[in-house]
Amino acid sequence: MKLTIERTALLRALGHVQSVVERRNTIPILSNVLLRAESGELALSATDMDLEIVASVAAQGVRKGSTTAPAHTLYDIVRKLREGAQIEIDAAGDKGAMTVRSGRSTFTLACLPPEDYPLMADGELAHGFTLSAADVKRLIDRTRFAISTEETRYYLNGIFLHAAKSNDVPMLRAVATDGHRLARMEVPLPEGAAGMPGVIVPRKTVNELRKLIDEIDQDVQISLSDTKIRFGFGNAVLTSKLIDGTFPDYERVIPAGNDRFLEVECKPFAEAVDRVSTISTEKSRAVKLALERGSLTLSATSPENGTAVEEIEVRYNGPSIEIGFNSRYLLDITDQMSGEWVAFQMADAASPTVVHERADTSALYVLMPMRV
Amino acid sequence: MTALCRDCAALAAALPAGGRCAQCGSPRLVAHAELASLSLAHIDCDAFYASVEKRDHPELLDRPVIVGGGTRGVVLACCYVARLSGIRSAMPMFKALKACPDAVVIRPDMAKYRAVGRAVRELMQATTPLVQPLSVDEAFLDLAGTERVHGGPAARTLALLARRIEREIGVTASIGLSYNKFLAKIASDLDKPRGFAVLGRGEAMDFLAPRSVGLIWGVGAALQQKLARDGISTIAELRQRSEHELTARYGAIGRRLARFARGEDDRPVDPDAPMKSISVETTFTRDIARLDGLAEQLQPLCASLALRLERAGRAAAAVTLKLKTGDFRVLSRSRQLADPTQRAETLYRAALPLLRAAADGTAFRLIGIGADRLAEAALADPPDLFAADPGARLAAGAEAVRRRLGAGAIRRGVIRAEDDDAD
Numbered sequence: 001m002k003l004t005i006e007r008t009a010l011l012r013a014l015g016h017v018q019s020v021v022e023r024r025n026t027i028p029i030l031s032n033v034l035l036r037a038e039s040g041e042l043a044l045s046a047t048d049m050d051l052e053i054v055a056s057v058a059a060q061g062v063r064k065g066s067t068t069a070p071a072h073t074l075y076d077i078v079r080k081l082r083e084g085a086q087i088e089i090d091a092a093g094d095k096g097a098m099t100v101r102s103g104r105s106t107f108t109l110a111c112l113p114p115e116d117y118p119l120m121a122d123g124e125l126a127h128g129f130t131l132s133a134a135d136v137k138r139l140i141d142r143t144r145f146a147i148s149t150e151e152t153r154y155y156l157n158g159i160f161l162h163a164a165k166s167n168d169v170p171m172l173r174a175v176a177t178d179g180h181r182l183a184r185m186e187v188p189l190p191e192g193a194a195g196m197p198g199v200i201v202p203r204k205t206v207n208e209l210r211k212l213i214d215e216i217d218q219d220v221q222i223s224l225s226d227t228k229i230r231f232g233f234g235n236a237v238l239t240s241k242l243i244d245g246t247f248p249d250y251e252r253v254i255p256a257g258n259d260r261f262l263e264v265e266c267k268p269f270a271e272a273v274d275r276v277s278t279i280s281t282e283k284s285r286a287v288k289l290a291l292e293r294g295s296l297t298l299s300a301t302s303p304e305n306g307t308a309v310e311e312i313e314v315r316y317n318g319p320s321i322e323i324g325f326n327s328r329y330l331l332d333i334t335d336q337m338s339g340e341w342v343a344f345q346m347a348d349a350a351s352p353t354v355v356h357e358r359a360d361t362s363a364l365y366v367l368m369p370m371r372v
Numbered sequence: 373m374t375a376l377c378r379d380c381a382a383l384a385a386a387l388p389a390g391g392r393c394a395q396c397g398s399p400r401l402v403a404h405a406e407l408a409s410l411s412l413a414h415i416d417c418d419a420f421y422a423s424v425e426k427r428d429h430p431e432l433l434d435r436p437v438i439v440g441g442g443t444r445g446v447v448l449a450c451c452y453v454a455r456l457s458g459i460r461s462a463m464p465m466f467k468a469l470k471a472c473p474d475a476v477v478i479r480p481d482m483a484k485y486r487a488v489g490r491a492v493r494e495l496m497q498a499t500t501p502l503v504q505p506l507s508v509d510e511a512f513l514d515l516a517g518t519e520r521v522h523g524g525p526a527a528r529t530l531a532l533l534a535r536r537i538e539r540e541i542g543v544t545a546s547i548g549l550s551y552n553k554f555l556a557k558i559a560s561d562l563d564k565p566r567g568f569a570v571l572g573r574g575e576a577m578d579f580l581a582p583r584s585v586g587l588i589w590g591v592g593a594a595l596q597q598k599l600a601r602d603g604i605s606t607i608a609e610l611r612q613r614s615e616h617e618l619t620a621r622y623g624a625i626g627r628r629l630a631r632f633a634r635g636e637d638d639r640p641v642d643p644d645a646p647m648k649s650i651s652v653e654t655t656f657t658r659d660i661a662r663l664d665g666l667a668e669q670l671q672p673l674c675a676s677l678a679l680r681l682e683r684a685g686r687a688a689a690a691v692t693l694k695l696k697t698g699d700f701r702v703l704s705r706s707r708q709l710a711d712p713t714q715r716a717e718t719l720y721r722a723a724l725p726l727l728r729a730a731a732d733g734t735a736f737r738l739i740g741i742g743a744d745r746l747a748e749a750a751l752a753d754p755p756d757l758f759a760a761d762p763g764a765r766l767a768a769g770a771e772a773v774r775r776r777l778g779a780g781a782i783r784r785g786v787i788r789a790e791d792d793d794a795d
Contacts, residue, residue, distance in 0.1 A: 149710060178710070179756040179757050179758055253758065284748075284751050
């Protein structure tokens, strides 16, 4: 294998794949990136056995062949080379080594045989549809903060993607929860997604996908089966296994009958929560919301730090109520809001509260109160 | 010989004739040669949870009362009437009820006990700033130098404090007075309930001599057995060995053995001593290598750790699994929890993956589990959107374990009486 490639293009492609590679690996070849040179193109692949990204980039003077080289080392070398430099990659001679040359720099990297590289089987995936980059971003950004990190609840360690109906309109829904809060985002169901199974996309896949979208801003081709999902972007393809588990019946925990309605301006509310939470203890992050007709008093106390109180005007006509929330969870939600007003639907201080933008319920959040 | 009346706090130079206080006629006198010079105390409330419940339900005053049950199914506390039937704390509930079928069982109200415990602590802190709480209902107090403030020796101040706790809070406490923590803690247990025991320099050595080495803090069943094999079962026998010899043979604890055996303990009363971790461990009679055998030992330890956490009013935000190999290498593995917990089941589920990773066929002689990064009890086990049906959650957890370890890895079990002394 031999080829010449422009530094910026190679760095971008390596950047797409290298973050999949874990820093510590018990299987040596998983620390490597697979390089395959074919007619005018270099394909780079990285995998952690659950998730695989393949990125392609144009190359010159290609002599066909393949090898695997240490991903992070190669990335660091290319990163440190001068901008605009041409890089020559040569793995033709000695089987166990690859040479990287640019200007007066020469690196020789130890390689492992490409035939040992564990690529995922290519097979056809039964369901396919296309989503705009903006929709994929929205589905991820408004839900991923709620993904559980608790390993024993592995079936919550991802985003549940499925087809559903809202007021009889078919929707594609993303749902994530850690048991303390739940986030649900929906977009109109794209063509081809109608018969898709509900799938749980693992957190790492979600994060890698989100990074790719930032860099390659174009429509995403999604195809999936009940064990695998693939996201295609033209010159990059991400394939991932799905979490093998049953997502809980989340609709059961979204309360429908909450009858205390609060509307508050999003930005001043978020700023007040942020200010008051300065006092709450690192571990609890609790803030108390005391509601009375027309006003909301936010407060926090901690034995070490003292107390904080702030009052803001709100639209509220219900009976007085005191309810506590984790300030971090409130801010995670307000961070995702673009509208001016946020609406809360509460029942009492111990029951789940529903939160959404006043004029838009495509993103819906459920928060479990804290004991304060 | 100084004598002190525990009811009216009158002091006398000698025990009055007839054994009654010359001022108020009370028989509750305590007399000791060093009474006026000792100032280190351990105060321990009597059958605390049960006493609080009796205070709030006077009609139960002479009934056997057990606090416990709920999800854990063990006795958390029992009153002295219940103890007459042989009931002890940490006993499985079914066993306790067999021993005393007419016992009144009360579900624990930890928030209430913590509030009462706080009130007791405030009275202690009003007496001396040097209060080191050990749990919700017991603490060490150093009263050295408070004689002038309180207008009398520490013993008198303590009698007044105990009286105040009884009158203002409505529970009784027992006091152990000595010259260090080790002996004060032993003393508070000698005269329970509503007791006042003194261990002075004059008799401490004689008092300790015939006692079992198990009295020393840190000497569990395993070390006790080992000492017995080496011909040491009483503290007097321990005293015949030098500190050097004990350290060489038993490691770091040898120093404590040597010092405590001679009634020496230089640990100060530290009011800021943060409770950093709580742990329990057990040494096996025979080394265990198999995962299921180790897991079987771990389960009752988790129950016992959960109990300790609840009593201390703390919650574990991380767990540490400790294993000691047959050749005494210590392994410890930690893991953070998604939320602080006081539940045995959650502790067990968090520790099991650590155990699975460590159980590689090595034979272990000891297993322990510790709660780290302690948080306030109020943060423990926050309400969960999907926890409405605990059975479903339990089943999901069991399913996850079976997926990883095979069908036989987890099964429904009972806590057997033999496992009770695990810690």
